[in-house]
Amino acid sequence: MSEFLAALGEYGFLQSALIAGLLASVGCGVIGTFVVVKRIAFMAGGIAHSVLGGMGAALYFGLDPFAGALAAAIASALLIGTVRLAWKTQEDTMIGALWAIGMAVGVLFIAKTPGYASDLMSFLFGNILLVPTEELWLMAGLDLLLVAAVTLFYRQFLAISFDEELARLRGVPVAFFYLLLLCLVAITVVLLIQVVGLILVIALLTLPAAIAGHYVHSLGAMMLIATLLGALFTSLGLALSFGPDLPAGPTMILLAGGVYVCSAFSSQMIVRHRARRRAKAA
Amino acid sequence: MAEPVIQVEDLSFSYGDALVLEQVTLSIESGEFVGLVGPNAGGKSTLLKLVLGLLRPQVGRIRVLGQSPRRAVRRIGYVPQFPSFPRDFPISVEQVVLMGRLGMGRLLGRYDTSDRAAATGALREVEALDLAKRPIGALSGGQLQRVLLARALASEPEILILDEPTANVDQRAETDVFGLLAELNRRLTILLVSHDIAFISEYVSRVACLNRTLACHRTLEIDGDTVQQLYGGHVRQVAHGH
Numbered sequence: 001m002s003e004f005l006a007a008l009g010e011y012g013f014l015q016s017a018l019i020a021g022l023l024a025s026v027g028c029g030v031i032g033t034f035v036v037v038k039r040i041a042f043m044a045g046g047i048a049h050s051v052l053g054g055m056g057a058a059l060y061f062g063l064d065p066f067a068g069a070l071a072a073a074i075a076s077a078l079l080i081g082t083v084r085l086a087w088k089t090q091e092d093t094m095i096g097a098l099w100a101i102g103m104a105v106g107v108l109f110i111a112k113t114p115g116y117a118s119d120l121m122s123f124l125f126g127n128i129l130l131v132p133t134e135e136l137w138l139m140a141g142l143d144l145l146l147v148a149a150v151t152l153f154y155r156q157f158l159a160i161s162f163d164e165e166l167a168r169l170r171g172v173p174v175a176f177f178y179l180l181l182l183c184l185v186a187i188t189v190v191l192l193i194q195v196v197g198l199i200l201v202i203a204l205l206t207l208p209a210a211i212a213g214h215y216v217h218s219l220g221a222m223m224l225i226a227t228l229l230g231a232l233f234t235s236l237g238l239a240l241s242f243g244p245d246l247p248a249g250p251t252m253i254l255l256a257g258g259v260y261v262c263s264a265f266s267s268q269m270i271v272r273h274r275a276r277r278r279a280k281a282a
Numbered sequence: 283m284a285e286p287v288i289q290v291e292d293l294s295f296s297y298g299d300a301l302v303l304e305q306v307t308l309s310i311e312s313g314e315f316v317g318l319v320g321p322n323a324g325g326k327s328t329l330l331k332l333v334l335g336l337l338r339p340q341v342g343r344i345r346v347l348g349q350s351p352r353r354a355v356r357r358i359g360y361v362p363q364f365p366s367f368p369r370d371f372p373i374s375v376e377q378v379v380l381m382g383r384l385g386m387g388r389l390l391g392r393y394d395t396s397d398r399a400a401a402t403g404a405l406r407e408v409e410a411l412d413l414a415k416r417p418i419g420a421l422s423g424g425q426l427q428r429v430l431l432a433r434a435l436a437s438e439p440e441i442l443i444l445d446e447p448t449a450n451v452d453q454r455a456e457t458d459v460f461g462l463l464a465e466l467n468r469r470l471t472i473l474l475v476s477h478d479i480a481f482i483s484e485y486v487s488r489v490a491c492l493n494r495t496l497a498c499h500r501t502l503e504i505d506g507d508t509v510q511q512l513y514g515g516h517v518r519q520v521a522h523g524h
Contacts, residue, residue, distance in 0.1 A: 037371060152390045159381050163367040169334060170437070171356050171385035217372045217417035 004239040013129055014238075017248070020131040021234025023139040024195045024204070027146055027188035029227025032209040033219060035185060038161040041206050043080055043182070046095035048189045048201040050076040050102025055123055056109030065123075066135060069193060073186035076102060081182040085175050126197030126249035128238065139194065142187050149184055157181055158219060195234060196249035207256040208233065214267035233259075285348055287312050287441055287471050288333060293342030295328055302328045306342070306496045315463070315472045317486035324493040326475045327363075330445055333473075334360060347440060356385045359434030363445040363475075365426060369419045375429050376414040379405055382436030397436075404435040408462060424455035431462070442466060445475045460485045 008014050035044050054072020055065045076098055083094045110120050122130065150157060156177045159167040168174050185205075192201045212225035237252025288310040295303040302325045310316050320326050331337040332344055335351030346354035359382070382404070383397040393401075405411045408428040413421065421429065427447060434442060444463075448456040463472060464485060476482045483489060491497045 154391075155381075155384060155393065158373075158377070159384055162371055162373060162378075163365075163381070165336075165362070165366040166360075166381060166433075167384065168336065169355055169358075169360055170381070213372060217419075218374060218377070219372055222372055 001239055001243070004242040007242065012133075014242075016131055016133055016136060017128045017238055018235060019136055020128055020139060021195055021238060021252075022231050023136065023143055024191045025208075025227050025230030025234055026143045027191045028204050028208055028230040029225075030146055030150055030223050031184050031188040032205045032226055032230070033212070033222045034157065034161055034181060036206055036209040036213060037219065037222075038181075040182075040185070041202060042092065043084075043095055044185050044189060044205055045202045046080055046099045047073055047076050047182070047186050048193065048198045049099040051189065051193060051198055052106030052123060053102040053104075053109075054106075056106035056113070060109040060113045066138065066190070066194075069190045070187070072102065073190050074183055077182040077186035078179060081179045085178065122197065123193070124197050124199050125247060126193065126195055126200065128195050128234075128248045131194050135194065139191055142191055146184055146187060149180070153177065153180070196252055200249055200253045203253045203256055204230065204233070207260045211260050211263045214263050229256075229259075284312060286310055286345075287347055288473065289343075289345045290329075290333070291343045293329075293332065293339050293344060295325075295332065295337070295340050297328075302494065303332075303492075304494050306492070308490055308496055308498070310471060310473060312471055313467070314488060315467045315486045316474070317482040317489045318473060318475045318492055319477065319482065319489055320492035322477065326492055327445065329492060330443060330475060333443065334358065356437065357440050359437055359439030359442045359470075361427075361430050361434050361442070361444040361447055363447075363449055365430065367418075371418060373418050374414070375405070375410070375416050375418060375421070376401060378418055378429060379414075379432045379436050382433040386437065400438060401432075401436045404432040405429075407435060407466075408432045424451040424458075427451055427455070427459060431459075435466075440471065442470045442472045443474075444472070446477065447474065448476075 004014075008018065035041055051069045051072045054068040054070075054075075056068075057063075057072075058065045058068025080091075080095055080098060084091045106123075107120070110123075121127075156167070156172050159170070159172055160174055160177050160181065164174055167177075188205065189198075189201055192204050196204050208226040208229035209222055211229055212222040216222055216225060233252050233256045237255050238248050240246075240255070241248045241251035286309040288308070290306055290308040293303055293306040294301070306325075306329065318326055318329070328337065332339055333346060333351055335346075335353075335355045344351050347357055348354075379401040380393050380397060383393060383400060387394060387397060402411065402414075405414055408431050410425065410428045410432060413425060413429065418426070418429070431444075431447070434444075442463075447463075448459055451459070460482075463474070466472065474482065474486065488498060
């Protein structure tokens, strides 16, 4: 750990990596909370994996993979969202198809792109040590967009997450806000892919919010705690992986997963303990 | 004479081949307390969805407060039979009731002071103000029903529509809810759906019996024949002196 702190002062790429993790944790806290309470983790997984298609295409045509990822994520969010609104029954099949098609397209493009194919691994599992400085500004911009959208339309997002029927009866344009929420999920997925890669994104998107949900009973508190947990997991994961030269992404995810499992068990125990104590007191 | 607050004319509706509503005509005047009864699958929920603008009529016409149902729906307070949300959602009672204020006032940002005042007033009216800070998952069936009623009242509606409001609560809570509705009926028109014709007949001013087609009765006219026509021959009337 002290080795990491010493290196952090010395190397710019480590500082960039730390900042990238902190920037990603804002999205993971704010939007991850909606993903957890609205139970759309599978949908977010579909969006994340279809992103490889956009990255591969961007790489093949010599464009910025980040822009390709963002475009692909938004496109698949709108497609999945529209399908769900139009014919509800086919939703999971559609997500599964988009998931696989996106990856297949991406792999084909990457295979046909001249040069070496090490990029594929960093797309899949992330390489936080390679995040360029200008991309940090882009990440900060996207964070700002997420927070602004959620602040402005908090009531509407809360309503469509909690009770779609009521939202519709109160005249909230449910389809519009649903698609907007999925676009915010898409943006968050792209942010997190910079840090842990597209395979592991789902864990970082859902676990901090799920852990927060074990202990607090308001959306705002969940967002705050999930953001802090996201920051903790990315920073600590980076630090722990540095000494033994482990890949940072998987280290962060194992950390988050371990805490989640412990938290799920202990919160269950607490609930049972309280129930037993109450029963005895009666 | 004033225009009826809910006017349904020659309304028919079918899901695929199944005709659910046939030539239904119903007119509800301001200040009435109408009970809509009928067997399960008799079309009660479908009629409600049409009045609320969630479905569009295939044949016939509906006007609510002189407007199309979709336009008028914000002036209706609706209490669903089953809560259409997960009970483990991390949200407080106060936040749930505030949601009744959506579609009023400003579009962006947070609820304002008038929203909060209306939510507090509605919770007080249903005697659930002490529950305001509780998470929604911690409520009993009867408490939840009161909170859903408060959510409907928070929008300061002109019409209150309730779908089986006492299906999931015990007898005592049921009596309380009906007492409260009688009180609210002084300022609101109420349409209440129930499958329990015997129980509601002592509270409502008129009963509309729906089993694909609709027939209306003044409360006093209901007898064994009416019940038998509506439900078929399998219901025996139980004498109940209250």
